[in-house]
Every structure is written in C-alpha cells, then in structure tokens.
Amino acid sequence: MLKKIIFITLLFVFYTNFSIANSAQLPVLSGVGGNFHATDMHNQAMQLDDYKGKVVILGFGYTNCADICPFTLGYLKQVYEKLPKDVQKEVQIVFVTIDPEYDTIEHLNKFISHFNQDFIGLSGKTKQQTDHIVKLFKAKYREIGEGVPIKAVRNVVQKKNTQNNVRLYDHSVTLYLIDTDGETRNIAYTGTPQQELIANITSLLPNKNSIKIENFKMKNAPKNARSTAAYGQITNTSNRDDILISVSSPIAQRVELHETTIVDGFGSMVHKPNQVISANQTLTLKPMSYHIMFMQLNQPIDELDVVDITLKFKYAGNVPIQIKLAH
Amino acid sequence: MLPISRHYLYAVKFYLALYFGLYAMGVFALSNTPIPKDHFSKKSYAQTLNHVASNVMQWYGQIIKNNTIKNHRENYPNHIQNIEIINAKLITEAGQPTTSFALNTRLSYLKEKTLKTQQFNEIFEFNLNKSNKFTRINRISTQDINPDIPLSGFTQDYYFQRHFAYAWMVMLDNNSSKILSKQNTHNANYQLDIGVKRYTGGLSSALAQRNIWMGQGEHLLRNISSSITHDNKIQLVLDIDWKGTNPKGKPSIAKIEQTIKLEKVGIFYKILTIKEQHLLPDIAPWEKLLC
Numbered sequence: 017m018l019k020k021i022i023f024i025t026l027l028f029v030f031y032t033n034f035s036i037a038n039s040a041q042l043p044v045l046s047g048v049g050g051n052f053h054a055t056d057m058h059n060q061a062m063q064l065d066d067y068k069g070k071v072v073i074l075g076f077g078y079t080n081c082a083d084i085c086p087f088t089l090g091y092l093k094q095v096y097e098k099l100p101k102d103v104q105k106e107v108q109i110v111f112v113t114i115d116p117e118y119d120t121i122e123h124l125n126k127f128i129s130h131f132n133q134d135f136i137g138l139s140g141k142t143k144q145q146t147d148h149i150v151k152l153f154k155a156k157y158r159e160i161g162e163g164v165p166i167k168a169v170r171n172v173v174q175k176k177n178t179q180n181n182v183r184l185y186d187h188s189v190t191l192y193l194i195d196t197d198g199e200t201r202n203i204a205y206t207g208t209p210q211q212e213l214i215a216n217i218t219s220l221l222p223n224k225n226s227i228k229i230e231n232f233k234m235k236n237a238p239k240n241a242r243s244t245a246a247y248g249q250i251t252n253t254s255n256r257d258d259i260l261i262s263v264s265s266p267i268a269q270r271v272e273l274h275e276t277t278i279v280d281g282f283g284s285m286v287h288k289p290n291q292v293i294s295a296n297q298t299l300t301l302k303p304m305s306y307h308i309m310f311m312q313l314n315q316p317i318d319e320l321d322v323v324d325i326t327l328k329f330k331y332a333g334n335v336p337i338q339i340k341l342a343h
Numbered sequence: 344m345l346p347i348s349r350h351y352l353y354a355v356k357f358y359l360a361l362y363f364g365l366y367a368m369g370v371f372a373l374s375n376t377p378i379p380k381d382h383f384s385k386k387s388y389a390q391t392l393n394h395v396a397s398n399v400m401q402w403y404g405q406i407i408k409n410n411t412i413k414n415h416r417e418n419y420p421n422h423i424q425n426i427e428i429i430n431a432k433l434i435t436e437a438g439q440p441t442t443s444f445a446l447n448t449r450l451s452y453l454k455e456k457t458l459k460t461q462q463f464n465e466i467f468e469f470n471l472n473k474s475n476k477f478t479r480i481n482r483i484s485t486q487d488i489n490p491d492i493p494l495s496g497f498t499q500d501y502y503f504q505r506h507f508a509y510a511w512m513v514m515l516d517n518n519s520s521k522i523l524s525k526q527n528t529h530n531a532n533y534q535l536d537i538g539v540k541r542y543t544g545g546l547s548s549a550l551a552q553r554n555i556w557m558g559q560g561e562h563l564l565r566n567i568s569s570s571i572t573h574d575n576k577i578q579l580v581l582d583i584d585w586k587g588t589n590p591k592g593k594p595s596i597a598k599i600e601q602t603i604k605l606e607k608v609g610i611f612y613k614i615l616t617i618k619e620q621h622l623l624p625d626i627a628p629w630e631k632l633l634c
Binding site for chain 2: 042044049050084157186187188190197203
C-alpha cells in the first residue's frame with residue numbers, strides 16, 4: 017500500500033507541468049552559462065566547450081546531498097536510458113560539485129558512476145572556481161550545516177576517509193539544457209516530465225535525415241573542361257531553417273555553391289556560402305540559377321563513372337550525393 | 344521492516360512538501376508576472392509600447408503643477424498634484440496606422456486650497472508612422488471620487504523618470520536615439536555583463552558591442568525602482584525582458600537588470616553610468632528553489 021502511495025505521489029509530482037517550455041523554439045537564455053574550466057572525474061583538465069557538438073545537461077550538487085541530488089541523478093539516469101543509443105552518444109550529462117573540498121575526484125567518480133558510467137562529474141577544485149561556475153549559470157548554493165557527523169548523512173556512496181564531520185548545503189535544483197554550440201536553451205528539474213525533457217533534448221540535436229536530395233545530374237561538359245556544374249533539388253523537410261555551410265567533392269580542387277545572376281544582360285556567378293534553406297522549402301539548382309560549381313577538376317569528367325559530393329549542413333550534418341555518369 | 348517503512352514515510356513527506364512548495368511558488372510567481380497574451384506573438388508590441396508610454400509619461404509629467412502647457416491641457420483641471428495610473432492597455436489593430444493607449448487614472452488637484460480627486464478614463468491616439476507624439480486624447484469618463492488615502496508619490500519626477508526609462512527602451516530597441524538627446528547620453532559610462540562577456544566603455548561603443556553580442560530584439564520594461572544615492576544622484580534600477588534573435592540566428596530571451604545613475608540637469612536627465620547584467624529569465628516558477 018505504501019509503495020502505491022509513493023508511486024502515485026511521484027507520478028503526480030513528475031507529471032505536473034510547471035514549465036512553459038516550447039520544444040519547437042527553445043530560445044537561448046542570454047547571459048546564462050558559458051565556457052568554464054574544471055577538472056573532470058577522470059582527473060583531466062577540461063572546459064565546457066570541449067562538449068560542443070553535444071547537447072549537455074548540467075546540474076549542480078554534492079555527494080553528501082541526501083535528498084535532491086540522488087533524486088536528480090536518478091531522474092537523469094531514467095531520461096538518459098530512454099534515449100536511443102545513437103542519441104546517447106550526442107548527449108552529455110554533467111554534474112558540477114559545489115563542495116570540491118569534500119568531493120575529491122576519486123569520490124566524485126565513484127558517486128557519479130553509481131548512476132551511469134557515461135555521466136561526467138566536474139570539480140572546480142577551488143571554492144573560487146566553483147563560485148565562478150555557479151555564478152555563470154545564475155545558480156546558488158549556501159551552507160546550512162557544518163560539522164554534521166558523517167554517520168548522520170544518508171550517503172549514496174561511502175567515502176573512504178578520516179573525516180568524521182561534513183558540511184551540508186542548500187543549492188539550486190535547476191538542470192541547464194545546453195545546445196551543441198554551448199548556448200543554454202532551457203532549464204528543467206526533476207519535476208519536468210521526462211518526455212518533455214527528451215523532446216527538448218531531441219529538438220537541439222542535428223536532424224540528420226531532414227535533407228532530401230532529388231534529380232541530381234552533372235552538366236554536359238567538354239572532354240577537356242577544367243570546370244563543370246551539377247544540378248538538382250535540395251529539400252529541407254524539417255520544421256526549422258538549415259544552412260548549407262559548404263560543398264566538397266574529390267573530383268575538384270574547389271567546389272562551391274554558386275548562383276548565376278543576370279545584370280544588364282550579363283551573367284555573373286556569385287559564391288553562396290552559408291546558404292539558408294528555409295524549413296520545408298526546396299532549393300532548386302538549375303542552369304542560369306543556383307548550381308554546384310566544380311573548379312580545377314582533378315581529372316577529365318569523361319574518365320569518371322561516379323561523382324561523389326558532400327553537402328555540409330549546420331543541423332543536418334554531412335549529406336552525401338552520388339551521381340552516376342553515363343558516357 | 345520498521346526502518347524501511349519509516350524510510351518510505353520520510354520519502355512521502357519529502358515529496359509532498361516539495362510538491363506543495365513548488366505549487367505555491369508557481370502560483371505566486373505566475374501571479375506576480377502577468378504577461379499580456381499577445382506579448383510574445385506580436386513582434387512590435389514592446390517597441391510600440393515603449394514609444395507610446397514614453398510619450399504619455401512625458402505628458403503626465405508636464406501637466407503636473409503646470410497649468411500653462413499648450414494643446415490638450417484644457418482637458419485637465421489646474422494645479423494637478425499627483426496622477427496615479429490604475430490601469431493601462433495598448434490597443435493596436437493589424438493594418439491600421441493608429442495605435443491607442445487606454446488609461447484609467449486617478450488625479451488629485453488643488454481647487455480653492457482644497458485637494459480634490461477625479462478618476463479619468465482616457466485614450467491617447469497615436470499615428471506612429473507620422474510622429475511619436477499623440478494626436479488626440481479621447482476622454483471616456485470623468486468622475487469625482489473621495490479616496491481613503493490621498494494620492495502621493497506620483498509626481499512630476501515620477502513621470503519624468505518613467506519618460507526617460509521608456510525613451511531609453513526605444514533607444515535600446517533601435518540602437519539609436521530619437522527621443523534621448525546627446526545631452527542625456529554624453530560621457531555616459533556603460534558596464535555590460537553578459538555571462539562570461541564583459542565590456543566597459545562609452546555609451547555608443549557599448550551599445551554597438553551589445554548589439555554584436557545580443558543581436559536584434561525588443562525590450563519590455565517590467566519594473567522601475569528609483570532611489571537617491573549618497574552623492575545626491577538619481578538611481579534607477581530597471582528590470583527588463585528582452586526577446587529577439589541572437590547573432591547566430593537563434594531565438595533568444597534575456598532578463599536584464601540595468602542600474603542607471605542619473606543627474607538632473609535642468610529639464611533633462613543626464614546619464615552618468617549604466618551597469619547591465621543578464622539574469623536567469625523567469626521561465627519556470629521553481630527556478631529559484633534551493634534544496
């Protein structure tokens with residue numbers, strides 16, 4: 017009966033939605049977070065920017081916390097384990113200790129690993145650096161008890177030491193959702209419904225299947241041509257704008273997206289780096305318009321059977337195209 | 344078995360306390376931050392409000408203890424002492440060039456050495472395409488009232504400070520000054536703190552740097568508190584919500600606190616220093632919870 021009460025209570029707490037988050041358009045929280053230096057639980061110097069390219073969930077706490085920290089890490093463990101394996105590789109859970117004096121690297125490692133081997137514990141090593149990190153994220157902590165007998169503290173993991181007394185703290189319960197560029201995009205806590213947090217994490221990950229490639233073909237070029245072009249359709253099927261950052265191919269020294277424009281009857285080609293392809297829109301590449309320009313060909317085009325091209329998108333990542341040539 | 348049961352009971356107590364604590368905080372926090380339904384859906388809401396409010400604040404400041412202002416002054420009694428805004432609503436209609444600002448106010452004035460109070464419902468009409476100044480005041484109703492406590496504190500300075508604050512919002516929105524003159528901003532020192540980034544310099548260069556870091560957006564003034572410093576200067580603390588797009592093209596929000604030190608020189612406020620920091624935006628009622 018008691019288990020049922022606990023289960024219903026937890027369910028009630030978990031699924032009460034306090035958040036106004038909108039996973040479709042999570043705004044950057046200006047001035048919240050940013051790069052900092054710390055030491056990880058493997059005793060390696062690191063900085064938060066090392067995780068650029070991954071979605072980071074960052075929280076503060078300490079290993080002697082008997083209430084919210086184990087609860088939060090247990091919550092994150094559940095969320096993390098619900099993510100597909102390939103998504104897990106793109107997500108980093110980070111726990112920053114507010115008690116670097118007690119939470120030695122070794123102990124932090126043991127504590128964090130208890131929840132999940134992929135989670136990372138960080139220590140600012142000094143109170144000054146810890147305070148800097150806490151301030152950066154507009155978080156707070158305060159000491160609420162000093163000289164508390166260690167026996168009175170309900171530990172997740174016992175520390176091997178000679179210390180009989182420890183400090184206890186109050187601290188922010190906020191979890192910071194940081195995008196692949198290192199910018200804080202939302203906050204959550206253990207009461208945030210797990211599916212909501214998962215949706216928010218997913219919304220910040222590159223959508224690798226969002227670009228659709230159709231009808232690509234090469235321009236008919238003379239045998240000894242030093243340059244050529246390719247045409248086709250590039251469709252962004254996602255609900256957010258993407259940016260075609262660059263184009264590459266092994267067949268030429270330089271490969272770029274160009275646009276031909278006619279001014280006063282004269283055509284000119286303009287390099288179009290960082291071309292935005294709006295959500296649910298198609299960029300059509302055709303003669304006298306947008307096209308992929310191959311310059312300084314490595315070998316005559318009629319000697320090739322296939323042309324491999326890689327389009328690099330900001331969110332969709334690398335999108336390969338292969339054009340088969342019929343001679 | 345007994346210790347385990349007790350453990351569960353503690354857990355139940357803890358989570359119930361956590362839940363009701365969060366619920367109470369949620370109710371409190373939300374009730375304290377009323378956001379108009381259309382605030383974030385209309386791109387120009389805050390910018391329009393800043394223009395309009397700046398103008399009306401200046402108008403109220405001008406008519407307090409001043410009977411000689413031309414145009415529209417005849418709508419008000421002489422010897423106004425205080426004007427208290429009870430309610431304000433910005434009314435815009437899509438496709439219409441006019442904007443209206445409806446105000447419900449209480450106004451105290453001296454008549455034959457007796458303090459009297461009236462309640463006004465009036466609408467200021469603007470055509471912001473042509474001018475920042477209101478074009479007409481429509482008086483809906485005027486009613487004599489007897490408040491339990493006489494109005495106080497809503498003085499000329501109160502309104503001129505608000506005029507300044509909203510004009511400053513217009514300047515921040517546009518990164519240019521149409522309302523604040525160079526006299527207001529000359530030699531102002533600006534300290535800007537956005538996360539790990541800090542810039543200190545003159546007003547123009549700091550605003551340019553601010554633009555680079557923040558991108559484009561609009562400022563919505565949430566609160567103004569005013570005090571006099573020990574060196575007899577005016578200090579305004581402005582709480583501002585900002586919404587826009589950062590330089591990487593991502594939607595972005597900020598909760599900004601600006602501490603502005605001013606000196607009153609004749610009829611205008613000269614900015615001496617500005618300190619700006621970005622705080623955690625109020626997006627979740629539990630965000631200040633410590634456990």
